[in-house]
Amino acid sequence: MGQNLQTSERLRPVDLAREHGLSTQAIRNYEASGILPPAGRTPHGYRTYTSLHAAALRAFLALLPGHGHRTATSIMQAVNRGQVDEAFRLIDESHAQLLDDRRTLQAVEGALRDLNVTTATEPRLGPAPAEAYGSGDTFIGPLAGKLGIRPATLRKWERAGLVRPRRDPRTGYRVYDEADVRDARLAHQLRRGGYLLEQIAPLIAQVRAAGGLELLEAALSDWHARLSARGRTMLTGAAELEAYLRRRG
Template sequence: MRPADLAREHGISTQAIRNYERDGFLPPAERTPTGYRIYTESHAVSLRAYLALVAGYGHPTAGAAMTAVHADRLDDAIAQLDRGHAQLLRDRETLAAVREAVGHLTAGSATGTGLPVRPGARTVGEVAHRLGVTPATLRSWEAAGILTPARDRVTGHRRYLPADVRDAELAHLLRRGGYLLDHIATVLRQIRTAGGTGELTAALDGWQQRLTARGLAMLTASARLDDYLTLRPGVAQQA
């Protein structure tokens, strides 16, 4: 098979195929005496696995998983996928907590989002670590009106109270769902004022659909990767 043969199935360029091989996402290709690459069905199956992993887990995880497979580090490849599933589960749990909070808001109780947050103030670094983002990200959310942490009167440092941490959790959830900062700011203002939850409910419904789609894409990716692993020598012995 030629690079064009692999590329045609997925509507990508032949240069992309060469790049994927160079980066270790595909196994090395044999060469003709004149230097042309020769691809096989194994490469085609590998490409299907990689692109399915991209759709389910994103480019970084897909690339790390495939390079681990080609380096005969099967456990490392599986661990990459495990992290993706763990994040999906965390998103589902957070979404469920926010939905419960919406029910409280609708019933007239404006006590926060319902996410478990320990008492006491936290620093910007602690909140950033909790969410897996950078402090700069939290500051940008503050500039957009999403977060409103207090300031220490002596040091001037930001102090995130439990309600601020819950706001940050919700903002992070919606941001991963692809929502723009101004939309998230609107949602957070609604929660703070307990004035209607229509936009929030619509946003959560959309994110629920995205989670379902991601879960299905992960299932497809796992099947495609399994197809490829059955072609790899030595995989059965590792299993």
């Protein structure tokens, strides 16, 4: 490897730390974990670093926002072991995850568009007795019929956490309120898009956490922005990693 360390370029831990607002202990920890290559030592045992270590630190910090701490650490460890192909594999996995996140976002947006069209054109589901139930409540049969699925499918979705109907205390029947109907419709759209139940459950949870579709729609632009920012930081990380690889030779 091209690690020709010159006495004239010796750097102290504080020199590396100061540039990035880190502590000297953080620098030592990064070295111990393999994020940085091993430091040199003075005759008195003090650590000495070089511009190679500075490049490694810049690469790691640039990789962090796009790949996360665990993957960025693994990438640097692989490079410092000389396993560059393994580092590239880890980077490819992160890019594949980003692509999958983009596809998920597109699926949610498509499902919401279809859901809005369906909701605007469909009559209210029934039946909903005025005394015992809310105006938007319905039962499993009418809801399944409206969606074009079997009641058993709704029961399966309930077990997967996609819908959470309450039980009528007198009859034991499942009662779906407006939020349940919304969740069932969204699940139906996503299932038609090829998504598995375990992939849909977190999305339904996001709808509930947001407080409904309207608030989720408002959050989609932020979701777009975060994915775009992640993509850009991956490019920055790749550039710094390439610079480090060139220094290593």
